[in-house]
Amino acid sequence: MSNNKCPNCGESVKGFLSNDLIQQSKVDFINKHLNQNKEAYCTHFSCSVAIFSKIAEEYRKQKKEMEDRLKQIIHFIPVITSPAPVKWDYNIIDMVTAQTTSGTGFITELSRSFNDFFGQGSNSTNLKVENATTLCKADLRIQCVKMGGNAVISTDIDFNEIGAGSTNMLMVCMAGTAIKVTDMTNFSEGRREIINEVIELTEKLEAINKEQ
Ligand SMILES: [Zn+2]
Numbered sequence: 001m002s003n004n005k006c007p008n009c010g011e012s013v014k015g016f017l018s019n020d021l022i023q024q025s026k027v028d029f030i031n032k033h034l035n036q037n038k039e040a041y042c043t044h045f046s047c048s049v050a051i052f053s054k055i056a057e058e059y060r061k062q063k064k065e066m067e068d069r070l071k072q073i074i075h076f077i078p079v080i081t082s083p084a085p086v087k088w089d090y091n092i093i094d095m096v097t098a099q100t101t102s103g104t105g106f107i108t109e110l111s112r113s114f115n116d117f118f119g120q121g122s123n124s125t126n127l128k129v130e131n132a133t134t135l136c137k138a139d140l141r142i143q144c145v146k147m148g149g150n151a152v153i154s155t156d157i158d159f160n161e162i163g164a165g166s167t168n169m170l171m172v173c174m175a176g177t178a179i180k181v182t183d184m185t186n187f188s189e190g191r192r193e194i195i196n197e198v199i200e201l202t203e204k205l206e207a208i209n210k211e212q
Helices: 024-034 045-060 063-076 109-113 129-146 189-210
Strands: 090-101 151-162 169-181
Touching: 024 045, 024 189, 045 063, 045 189, 063 129, 063 189, 090 129, 090 151, 129 151, 129 169, 129 189
Parallel strands: none
Antiparallel strands: 090 169, 151 169
16 A cells, blocks of 8 residues: 555555545455455445456356355354353444344345345245244344354344234344354354355355345
8 A cells, every 4th residue: 555556456545544445344355256465445446346346247147056055054154042152252243133024025134135035026925933033033144244243142033913903914023233253163163164155155145236
């Protein structure tokens, strides 16, 4: 960052804390997926924006497979009702919440983010409480990973009936705290690998999603 120029394209930028540069997590993402080691990328259209669309273009071809795989393994992100185990080292990220309502269709952050994550037009009236719960948990997990976390703790679940008579709908609400467990040795090796895979898939899907 000498001379305040973007290390990638050479455009002049104001400095590390300015809006001219993309977030560190995005820098890491680009470096990882392009196998580069640049210190920063600027927000110029011909710089990070172009790079992101190139990456997204590549991943778009594998979108379906990535979504299927993510659906299979997303449950490896722990969602627990208790606080974090005492021996865990972690940083608190933020609160995460999710709601699903049967009878109206499932409009969640998750389905907004990854359009056909659960297949479009799923017949929500046939989904049972268990499915709603699973969806909520998946939603919490995706939100958590998107914020850079790898576990959700202190999770609370609520079931509510809304409406009356034959129009009854069931609403499932969940809230928890997304954390980043910093010492991954707290997880078994197998789980660690799959959690990293979840994080990577989420990053890729997000890159595609941003391009749409
Ligand atoms: Zn640049």
